[in-house]
Amino acid sequence: MEMNRTTVCIMGTFDTKGIEAKYLKEKIELYGGTPFLIDISLRKYIHTIITPDVPNHIVAQEGGSTIEEVSKKNRKEAQETMIKGAIKILSNLLTEKKLGGIIAFGGSVGSGMAVRILKTLPLFVPKYLISTLPQEVSPIIAGSDIKVWWSISDMAGGNKINSIEATVLNQIAAAIMGELKAKPVNMSKKPIIVATQFGTTTPHLLMSKEILENKGFEVISFHAVGLSGGYTMEEFVRSEERVVGVYDLTTHEIVDEVAGGVLIASHEGKLRLRAAIERKIPHIILPGGLDQVVFGPPETIPKKYKKRLFYEHSKGMVTLMRSNKKEMYQSGKLIAERINDAESPVIIIIPIHGFSTYDKNPLLSDSSGVYCQVIKNGKLEMTDIPWWDPSADMMLWKGIQEHVDLTNPNVTIIPVDAHINDPELVHFVIQILIKAIKGTWKREILSDNKLYVGDPYLKFRTLILYYNDYFKVANNKK
DSSP: OOOOSSEEEEEEOHHHHHHHHHHHHHHHHHTTOEEEEEEOOSSOOOOSSOOOSBOHHHHHHHTTSOHHHHHHSOHHHHHHHHHHHHHHHHHHHHHTTOOOEEEEEESHHHHHHHHHHHTTSOTTSOEEEEESOHHHHGGGGTTSOOEEEEOSSOOOOSSOOOHHHHHHHHHHHHHHHHHHHSOOOOOOOSOEEEEEEOGGGHHHHHHHHHHHHHTTOEEEEEEOSGGGTHHHHHHHHHHOTTEEEEEEOBOTHHHHHHHTOSOOOOBTTBOTTOHHHHHTOOEEEOBTTTTEEEESSGGGSOGGGTTSOEEEEETTTEEEEEOOHHHHHHHHHHHHHHHTTOSSOEEEEEETTOSSSSSSOTTSTTOOOOEEEEEETTEEEEEEEESOOHHHHHHHHHHHHTTOOTTSTTEEEEEESSOTTOHHHHHHHHHHHHHHHHTOOOGGGOBTTEEOOSOTTOOSOEEOOOHHHHHHHHHHHO
16 A cells, blocks of 8 residues: 555544644654644634644534534544544545554543544554553454554643653654654565464464465465454455455364353454455365363463363463363354355365364374363363363364255365364365365365365365264264
8 A cells, every 4th residue: 555654643632632732743743754633522622732734623524513512412422423523534634645644642532532543544554542541442452553552641731741741752753753764565466365373273374375375375374362363364354355265274263252262353243254255255264273262371260161171271371271062063053154144165174183283182193182181279280181072073063064054055064084284184275275266166076975186195085974974983083
């Protein structure tokens, strides 16, 4: 995207924080920028400290009201009007290439308004939020590259700023001008495939990335960690036209949504697994990480789960809980419900020998499988129970099968005789994805209950199974 490299918008409630706006304006000019001030104050007042380029009565008009009416509204309704107006103004500035970056600032009300406004701007437009509540606003900036900067002291307004404010505002003015002066990166023009990964599915991702890049694609992977992972990936799919396919290797966030884990990617009415369907581009879905519900340290695990099976993935930070049959079934049901209306290819591939590095028979000679831990006296202790639980994994397939609409020709389910990190599976998935991107994939390719793919590297047979067959295979492997 072509950017204006000098103009910096300064946005805030200038009726109470006019002195901060004035100081920021002076510092932006000092560092070679052109400030452009937008006032989103919620009441009619007389400017005494600084006169904005866009006063709040213009913002109110763009929001479909007047500042007199806004002044009489309750705070929530007044905010909605000013947010709507500010979004429209910034959109016009961006279209006209009159916006380089933006600095917004505020307390609880100003910060909340600013986040909603800034989130409408594209990635890589520099966006700074100076807030008195940095921790509180962090969860609501999901899917955006807003940089939250703590004000340290309150932004008290008045006729003078204090020494802490002066230091913070000076640093931010220098930071945004430095960012705008950075030389543009020569962006790849290759078609993009987005992917999702965990540490426990990284072996698969690394193999697939190399192959796809050699075939002329740019591969961008997102860590499947909730709002900054799957949610952000889906927002990127919605906004970037070069994305031609979704390689959803790690759909872990679905089971966290089901079981109440900490890495949930559905947010603000936008549900995980929906962006590719909205864009009508191919979507490969694998169950990477669905064997694990993620929590923080052991002491943060909900009381109702204290008797479950766990594995300490990262000491003091990440504790995994082994997904049980009910959670797997509900995850399968949720996946099916979210893809049933697909108008483009959605291919669900289920490797029956495990969904992560941990989810593998630990008795195999080449196994990365682990054993479960239990909580005793507040601490995790090792057991001889394998993390690998094919009878639980099987319930994912059952949940999908019993709720998927197979009358939809765009939906395909393929159980395969492999582990999620097997090289053979990587080659198999890539062949299907490329066929889907080229428009040559059809479910009818799966015939005679078997599928052999022409790649000589692929040695294994793909199983097209009914539920009873899968149940038998899964239990025999336990």
